[in-house]
């Protein structure tokens with residue numbers, strides 16, 4: 001399967017400039033970015049000024065000040081070096097670039113402080129079945145995210161790599177969810193919810209004549225702060241998901257599936273929801289979660305409407321993964337695990 005998202009950056013036939021924009025938008029450390037030395041000073045400078053520094057979307061949903069500070073320091077160093085080596089006349093760096101850097105310097109926090117939350121913008125290309133008119137056109141997804149692994153005792157305030165993998169799968173196999181109610185377990189800050197909602201909306205736009213009410217997207221998590229962040233991100237005006245009329249946010253704790261009263265509550269939720277596809281990304285990060293998660297999936301699969309469960313996992317511990325795959329594999333053949 002080709003990856004549409006990798007480390008938060010979308011790769012394709014990018015020239016170096018686009019990769020720079022994508023890296024900046026997804027807060028990739030300058031150390032891991034390539035300065036496009038194959039371009040002329042004027043090309044890079046114009047791009048950085050107009051497509052990055054003065055871009056309207058990035059002005060409204062900017063990377064954190066700390067990240068911008070490191071990015072512009074790096075970019076200015078490269079531009080100055082390029083300028084020195086170039087034969088181009090008028091090769092001066094625009095004062096707006098220096099001004100931004102100086103402004104960021106004055107507000108910079110000590111290196112010991114935890115990194116602040118930041119907007120992150122990811123780029124992706126809809127597959128041809130979703131009606132991508134232009135091979136070079138990109139869609140964006142923007143989220144406010146934590147920049148630490150665990151914040152306020154939860155891992156759900158940032159997007160994890162497994163979400164990029166599962167998103168790539170869903171974009172390529174969009175038919176799976178086009179007219180299905182999708183239930184996400186452990187939805188975190190909303191990345192996959194935005195993808196699912198956008199895919200469904202694009203299908204509807206593409207097939208105007210057969211337009212149907214959009215199926216539901218049910219985003220669930222155990223943590224109230226995570227659900228609240230998820231809702232905020234889904235509803236950001238720049239995300240197409242903000243116009244999806246059928247997205248709900250609910251508390252759903254997998255441990256409920258292990259007790260009788262909890263199981264009944266979950267059954268009531270599922271029987272009302274008429275779920276077609278269940279998804280989950282990076283939901284097996286602790287062995288203690290395997291029995292409750294598998295019990296939850298078993299319950300979901302006991303409903304006739306549930307056609308498929310698709311789970312993407314990061315292997316942090318081989319034994320935990322093996323435990324999950326064995327337990328889950330016993331439940332159904334319609335289980336897809338990465």
Ligand SMILES: C[S@@+](CC[C@H](N)C(=O)[O-])C[C@H]1O[C@@H](n2cnc3c(N)ncnc32)[C@H](O)[C@@H]1O
Nearest residue numbers: 155156159160163186188222223253254281282
């Ligand atoms: C590693 S994060 C993954 C978040 C998101 N799916 C992603 O890939 O970015 C794990 C998520 O599972 C949720 N979670 C952990 N235990 C849970 C439980 N018992 N019931 C429901 N959700 C749970 C956390 O709150 C968190 O949002």
